[in-house]
Amino acid sequence: MATTVRRAVLSLPAAPLGPENPLPPLAAPGEAHRVDRARLGPLPDGMARGIGYAPLRSLLPVRRRDDYTRTRVPTDFDAVVIENDRLRATVLPGLGGRVHSLEHKPSGRSLVYRNPVFQPAGFALNGAWFSGGIEWNIGATGHGTLSVAPLHAARVPAPDGGEMLRLWEWERLRDTPFQVDLWLPDGSDFLYAGVRIRNPHHRTVPVYWWSNTAVPETPHTRVLAPADSAWHFGYERTLRKVAVPGQDGTDGTYPLGGEPPADHFYDTADGARPWIAALDESGRGLVQTSTGLLRGRKLFAWGAGATGRRWQEWLTEPGTGGYAEIQAGLARTQLEHVPLEAGGEFAWLEAYGPLAADPRAVHGTDWAAARAEAEARLEAALPRTQVDAAYAAWRPYADQEPKEQLATGSGWGALEAERSGFTLPGTPFTAATLGAQQRPWRQLWHTGTLREDGPEPGPSLVAPHWRELLEAAEPGPHAAYHLGVAQWHAGDRSQAVRSWECALRLGLGWPALRCLAAADAADGHRARAADRYAAAVGAACTAGASRAALSALGHEAAEELLAADRAQEAAEVLAGLPAATRARGRFRLLQARILLALGEVAAARAVVAEGLEVEDLREGEQALAEQLFPA
Template sequence: MAAHSRQMLVSQLRPPNPLPRYRFQVPVKALDYDATLTGDDIAGRFMEVHLPVLPYTMQDDYGRAQAPGEMPTIDVENDRLKAVFYPDDGGRMASLYDKRNRRELLFDNPVFQPANLALRNAWFAGGVEWNCPVYGHSMQTCSPIFAATVPTATGDILRLYEFDRLFGIVWQVDVYLPAASSALWVHVTLRNPHAHDCDVYWWTNIAVPLTERTRVLSPAAYAVMHRLSQRIERVSYPFMAGFDASYPANYPTAESAFVRPAAPLQRPWQAYVDESGRGMAHLSSPELHGRKIFAWGHNPGGKHWMDYLSLPGRGDYIELQGGITATQLQMRPLAAHSRLEWTECYMPLALAPREAHGTNYATACDHACRQIDADLPQAEFDAADAFLRANVDTPVSQVLHHGSAWGHLQETLYHKSFSAGLAFDAPISDEERPWHELLTTGTFSAATLARHPTSWNVSADWVKALQASQHRHGATWLHHLYLGVATLEQNDLAAAEQHFLESQRRHDSFEAARNLALIRDRQDDVPGALECYLKAYALSEQSVPLAAEIVMFLKARGLEQAMVEFTVRLPEHARTHERIRIAFAEVALAQGRFAEVHAFFDHPFNTIREGEKTLTDLWFALHIREEEARRGRNLTPLEIDAVTKDNPPPMTIDFRMTAE
C-alpha cells in the first residue's frame, strides 16, 4: 500500500465557482410512481427530485483539452490483485486488475474528463464511485478526501473517509486485501453524529466494460425502472419491451433498472461476464440490498456520451450499482448517534460460457451463484465481515492523503470527535480560513474581511456561531453576508434582503449586490434585479460566472437587446463562455441570422447537462426556420417531421438519452 501517480490524459478541473447556488435555482423534477409499487420498493421514497447544493459550491469550470498529466493514486495490491484509488477525486477506485488472468475488472477510463452529470456539475466516468449522501452523485466525487493506513495483525487496511457538509454525516470506506487473496474487501460505515435522527443515502456505482455480449446476472423476480420521463414502474425481468435486458448492449436508450429478488438475500450479489464467461462478482452483506444496472443505450446520444466521457471508441461501459434501499429514489433513517455499516466484496469470476449465456436467465443465475459460493464460501465472507466491523474504530497510523479541514472544524464546533478511528487534521485552506477564525478567535481577521469569500455554511449550527460572534465581537459586512446566504437558502427573502442591505452598507461587495439581484428577480422586480446585477458585475473584477448568470437572466426575462449591450462590453474570455454562446445562438436564430448559428455548432461543447437537449433542439429549429424561409410560410407538422428526419444532428452535439 503506497502513494503513487498515474500518467494519463487529463482535462483540467479549475477552482469551484464561488457564487452560492440556492435550492430555488435547482430545477424540480416531480416523480410519477406506478400504483403497483409497494413495500420495500417505495419505503422512504421522495416524491420529487429537488436537491440542495449549499454549502457546497459548483464545480463548473473545465474544458476538453485533454493533455498529458498526472493523477495522484494510492495503490493496494497483493500477488493476485491490484486496486488503484484516486484520493483527489472522492477516493474513486479507478482500477481493479486481476494479475493472474491479466484482466482489468473495471472500466478503467484512459482519461480524466469532467462532464456535467453531478449535483455540483463535474463528474467523470470509470471505476467505483462511493455515492453519499443524496441522489445525484457524491458531493465530493471531484474533491480530495482523506486516505490513511490502519494497522492490523493480518495486514494494513486502507481507510478512505470524509465529512459530508450537506447533512453533517461522516462516511468511511475501509479497503482490505489479504495476502494471497483473490477477493478485495470494502467495508463502508456511515455515522450520524447528531442528537437527532437523519435520513441517509448510499449507492456504490461500479463501472465495468461493455461489449455486445456482456451479460449481467443477479437474482431477479422483476425490475423497477426509473424512466427518463421520471416514471417509476414495475416490469418483468429480464425480458422487457421485446429484448433481453440482462444484455445491456440491447438497451435502445439510457435506462436505470433496479433488479429485485423474490425474497431478501443473505448475501446480495450481482455479476457481469463477457462472451467467454469471465468477469467480476460484487457481493455484500444484507444491509446493501439494492441492485441496479445503468446503461447509456445504443442510440446516437448514448454512444456519444460514452465517447464524450472517454476517448472515441474506448468509452463503452455500464454501471452495476448496489445501494442501501431498493431504488435510488429512497432514503433510509439513521438514528441519532448511531452508524450503519456493511461489507462488500469484489472478485474475479469465471463461469462456463454455455451456462452463463443460457437462454434460461434463472438457470444462468443459479450457475453463477454456485460458482460464487464455491469461490467464496459464506463462512469466509462472515469472517471477513466480522474482522472489518471489529476494526471500524481502530485508529489510523499514517495519513497518506489529506482531505478538507471541514471535518476538523465541525468537530471543533461540536466539541467532540466523530470517531477514534478518524483523523481530520488538515491544513487550513483559504476556503476554510474564515470559519476557522470564527471558531478560534471569535470573529474575522482584517485579512479575511479584505478578501472575497469563496465558501458558505448554511446549517443551524453555523448560523448560531455567526450570531454568537456578532453578539460578542460586533457585526461585520461578512457576518451579514454569510447570514444572508444562509437565510436565503431557507427561502426567507425578507430577512435575507435585510442582511444583504446591511452587508452592503458596511462594505459594497459584488456578492451582496448579486444576492440582492436574485431576490429582486424572485420578487418579479426586473428593473431592480438588472440594476443590482450590473452593480455586482462592476464590483466583481470581471467575474465570468457572474457574467454568464446575468446573460441567462436577461435572456429568460426577454431582454435580448440589453443582453447584447451587456455582452459586447465583456472581455473576450467571458464572451466565449459556453452558456453565453448558446444564448447568443438562440437570439441569432430568432433574428434569422442562420449562418451564425451554423458556425456556432463547430464549437466543442463542455458543459451540456446529462439528458439536456438544448443543442439538438436548436439544430432542428435552425433547419425548420431555414426551410420556412425558403418556402415563405410556416411548415406543417408532417413537413417538420420530414425536415428533422432529413437533418439528423451530428454526434458531437447529440446528448439526447431518449429515442426521438
C-alpha cells in the same frame, strides 16, 4: 507476494478542473434522477416513503464545479496501489477515492472499466464528474459532490495482520463523516471494502449510499442479479416495474440491448444474498457482493442509441470501448434516502473480484438457470459465510487510528470536530488540515466575529448551528452576506433578502447584488432581477473580481437579461467578458441564443455551424438544437 499498500503516480491525459464556482448555488439543484411525485401512489409503501423522505433542496454549503474544459494535457495524479499476488487496485485519493483500476493478475484481465483519460463532465450533483472504476456516492440522489474532491487517506492495520487503505471525509450535504477501508487479504481474489457512515448529531439524518462500478461493455456482456423483476427509471422521470430479463423481445440484462439510457433497480428478495455480476461471452467478468445491509442492486446502461453512444465518447474518447454501471446501495432505488438515527451508524462490507461461469448457462434463455449458475460460482469462489466473517473481523479495526497519512482531504471535518467536540475514532479530523476557507468560520466560533480578506466572500456554511452563530455575530458585511445564504437555505427568503440588503449597505457590493438578483429571479421579479444582475456585473468589473467569479456572474446575468427580453444588454454583458471566457462552449451557445433573440438568425446558425462543445452540458439536458431553436 505479501500484500502491500504503496504510493504511486498515475499519468493520464486530463482536462483541468479549474477553480470552484464562487457564487453560492441558491437555485434548487437540477437533478435528472427525480421521480414525478404524482406517480408515487402505485409504489410499495416503503419505497414511496424513501423517495419522499428528505429530498435535496439545495447544494449548499457545497460549491459548484463547472469551470473545467475539454482540453486534455498529460497530468500526473497521486495514487495509492493495493496489491497482492492475485489483484492490483489503483486508488485516486485526490479524486473522491476512486478505484481507477482493478487488475486480476493471473488472467491479465481488467475487472473494471479503466478510463484512459480524465475528462470531467456535468454529471455530479455539483457538476464535475468522470467515468470509470469504482466510485463511492454519499449524500443525496445522484453522483456525489465529492466525485473530484480530495479525501483523507492513510495506512491502517488490516484484520489479517497486514495493511489496508483508509479513505475518509466529512460529507457536507448531510453533515455525516464516512470511511472506506480497502484491503486485499493475502492470496485473495477479492478486494474488500469496509464502509461506515456515522451520525454524530443529536438528530436523525437522511443517508444515501451507492457504490458505482463501471464495467467493460461488449454486445455480449450480460448483467446478472438475484431478481425476476426490476424498477425501471429513465429520463422521462417515471418509475415502473418491469420483468427481468425483459419483455416484448427485449432482454434488458444486456446493456447494449436497449436504445435509451435507463436505470434498472433489481427487486431482490428480503434475506437473499446481495450480488451483481457483469459477464462476457466467455462467462467471465466482475462480481460484486456484500453483507446484507447493502441490499440494493442496479444496472445503468447507456443503451445502443445515438444519444448513449455520444455520451460515452463525451466521457472518454472515441474508439476506447464502452462501459455499463453495476451498482449497490442502501435502499432499493437511488431515488430513496434512509434515516440514520442520532448517534447511530451504518456499516457493511463489500467484495469485488473475478467470476467465471458456464457461458452456455449465463447466456441461455432460462433466466433462472443463468442466475443460479452465477450465484453457485460466486458461492464457490467466495462463500457468503466468508463475507460475513470478514465483516465481523473488520469491525474492531474500523476504529484503529491511522499509521501513516498518505493524502489529505478538506478542512471542513476538522472545523466541525473542533466546534462540536465529536469523537470519531479511526477518522481523525485534525487541526492541521484547517485552511484558508475554514479560517473565518473558526474565528466566528471562537470570537463571535466573521471577517474575510478582500471583497470576494469564501464558501458559506448553512447548518443551523452556524446560522445561529451568524445571527449573534458582530455586524459586518461578510457576516450579513453569509447569514443571508444560510437563511435562504433554511427557506426564510424574506430574512435572507434583508441580510443581503444589509451587506450591500455595508459595502460588500457585487456579491450581495448577485444574491438579491437571484432572489428576485426565483420569486419571478424578472425586471428587477435583470436590473440587479446588470448592476452586479458592472460592480464586479470595477472591483476587479476574479475570473471565475466574473465568468459565472456574467453567464447568470446574460441569461436573466435574455429571459427579461433585454437581449441587447445581454449581448453587452457577454462582450464585456474576457475573450477566453467567451470562447468557451457554454458562452458560445449563449451568444447564439442572444443573436437569435436579436433576430440575427443567420449569425446564430453560423455560431452553431462553427462547432459547439458545451463543456458543462448536464446529464439529461435537452439537445442543443432544442435550446437554440425551440418549437
